[in-house]
Amino acid sequence: MRMIHSIQEYKEWRNNVSSVAFVPTMGNLHEGHLALVQRAKAEADNVVVSIFVNRLQFGQGEDFDKYPRTLEQDAAKLRDAGVAVLFAPDERELYPNVTQQYHVEPPNLQNELCGVFRPNHFRGVATVVTKLFNIIQADVACFGKKDYQQLTIIQGMVRDLNMPIRIVPVDTGRAADGLALSSRNQYLSEAERTQAPELYQQLKWVVAQLQSGNQHYTALENSVKSTLSSNGWVVDYVEIRESGSLNVARVGDKHLVVLAAARLGNTRLIDNLECHL
Amino acid sequence: MRMIHSIQEYKEWRNNVSSVAFVPTMGNLHEGHLALVQRAKAEADNVVVSIFVNRLQFGQGEDFDKYPRTLEQDAAKLRDAGVAVLFAPDERELYPNVTQQYHVEPPNLQNELCGVFRPNHFRGVATVVTKLFNIIQADVACFGKKDYQQLTIIQGMVRDLNMPIRIVPVDTGRAADGLALSSRNQYLSEAERTQAPELYQQLKWVVAQLQSGNQHYTALENSVKSTLSSNGWVVDYVEIRESGSLNVARVGDKHLVVLAAARLGNTRLIDNLECHL
Numbered sequence: 001m002r003m004i005h006s007i008q009e010y011k012e013w014r015n016n017v018s019s020v021a022f023v024p025t026m027g028n029l030h031e032g033h034l035a036l037v038q039r040a041k042a043e044a045d046n047v048v049v050s051i052f053v054n055r056l057q058f059g060q061g062e063d064f065d066k067y068p069r070t071l072e073q074d075a076a077k078l079r080d081a082g083v084a085v086l087f088a089p090d091e092r093e094l095y096p097n098v099t100q101q102y103h104v105e106p107p108n109l110q111n112e113l114c115g116v117f118r119p120n121h122f123r124g125v126a127t128v129v130t131k132l133f134n135i136i137q138a139d140v141a142c143f144g145k146k147d148y149q150q151l152t153i154i155q156g157m158v159r160d161l162n163m164p165i166r167i168v169p170v171d172t173g174r175a176a177d178g179l180a181l182s183s184r185n186q187y188l189s190e191a192e193r194t195q196a197p198e199l200y201q202q203l204k205w206v207v208a209q210l211q212s213g214n215q216h217y218t219a220l221e222n223s224v225k226s227t228l229s230s231n232g233w234v235v236d237y238v239e240i241r242e243s244g245s246l247n248v249a250r251v252g253d254k255h256l257v258v259l260a261a262a263r264l265g266n267t268r269l270i271d272n273l274e275c276h277l
Numbered sequence: 278m279r280m281i282h283s284i285q286e287y288k289e290w291r292n293n294v295s296s297v298a299f300v301p302t303m304g305n306l307h308e309g310h311l312a313l314v315q316r317a318k319a320e321a322d323n324v325v326v327s328i329f330v331n332r333l334q335f336g337q338g339e340d341f342d343k344y345p346r347t348l349e350q351d352a353a354k355l356r357d358a359g360v361a362v363l364f365a366p367d368e369r370e371l372y373p374n375v376t377q378q379y380h381v382e383p384p385n386l387q388n389e390l391c392g393v394f395r396p397n398h399f400r401g402v403a404t405v406v407t408k409l410f411n412i413i414q415a416d417v418a419c420f421g422k423k424d425y426q427q428l429t430i431i432q433g434m435v436r437d438l439n440m441p442i443r444i445v446p447v448d449t450g451r452a453a454d455g456l457a458l459s460s461r462n463q464y465l466s467e468a469e470r471t472q473a474p475e476l477y478q479q480l481k482w483v484v485a486q487l488q489s490g491n492q493h494y495t496a497l498e499n500s501v502k503s504t505l506s507s508n509g510w511v512v513d514y515v516e517i518r519e520s521g522s523l524n525v526a527r528v529g530d531k532h533l534v535v536l537a538a539a540r541l542g543n544t545r546l547i548d549n550l551e552c553h554l
Contacts, residue, residue, distance in 0.1 A: 104382070
């Protein structure tokens, strides 16, 4: 595996290989990321993983500074996984003018769900992903369903701006007790970690209700919010949406997704579950 | 020359050729466009010209509906000029959802100069050019200096979003009397056409002043505005700016450009002239 820090060096490498599948990450890799890598290997001759903690998508008071940076351990995992290139630019390489001047602006979906609590987050994601797509020149990119709203926005952006890349969604990796794998899980205390799978349990309950024909979406959402709140979670949102567009679900919709974000102590967790009727 | 209307058909053609130089246009081609084509021919094995009147960059009350559409004559000119592909998508091909959802948002420069008078114009330009770049997959694209602010914004966008394309600026084509070539010149009455080169004469006067050491930028700007106004022009702006960034010029700057926009009757003309000291 080659570790590449400069765009110029990457371009020289890219000129001499055929197909590339790309997995953008912020590092601190866990099994969820490695599942993306495995899927990427099935999609192209070469897998490129990027590690870049993107300041642009962190809000004020968020964890940009303390976001875990573990490049050496990450590199070892990627080497073992058969990755061809680890692209790990520093900030000056991606933001040479310090401030990014041109942004990719997503539609109003960026201000809903997680966007209510993280202003400008999805604009920052769309912009850095555009930059990385332009640099990496991949045929395919793999994104986890864990960040379902991010995946939907990236898919929309690629379609709407005619980007020459195919997006492959990959199922959320989970611990044995169901907790969605996330770099932020390590912030949980032991007691919080024990309680955390409750979020997934609640999503499963909603999906079971939907599958048994319950279409009282608001009542279902409120029920989950109330359960989580009384168990000590601070709930940002619980919503049932149409799974392709993330439009608000209407009675009769067959393709749904239940999305939730809630905090246990200082740690904000998100999860979601699709439901196709 | 092949005339291609669909993105899919274009992609199939693109897969089988080597280098491409791209000239995006809104059609109604004149010698200025053909100079871009000649320059493009020197840059790559194949020249692709697009013709697309982009609704997104026209404001309310602007001339989108009456913008001259002359596809047959344009195609003949491009065939004679040795163009490989004329890409002429219809609106449904580029905007299948009618409304564009994701935009490329330029920095505040988009709200200055022409942007004061054409809100959202440069966002519309940046967005459609991004879409066309993603479709055409060219190595090089040629843009005229006539639309100097557009050129500056495209150059900034390519740099800032790491787009894999090289931008080649091409000098403004001019009639024998100095008038910058533009599709909008045909809107001028005979008397207006006779008067129109005055705009260029004024820019030349400013450049001569700058070259002789005059650094009273505001006084120079005001002098031109006053001359044009008293001759019946309605002046949108006359500004001296730093030529690379289009920042407001500071005393001592060596690389300047004088830009102007003014209306004769119902026709809005723009022009500019660089001045390197």
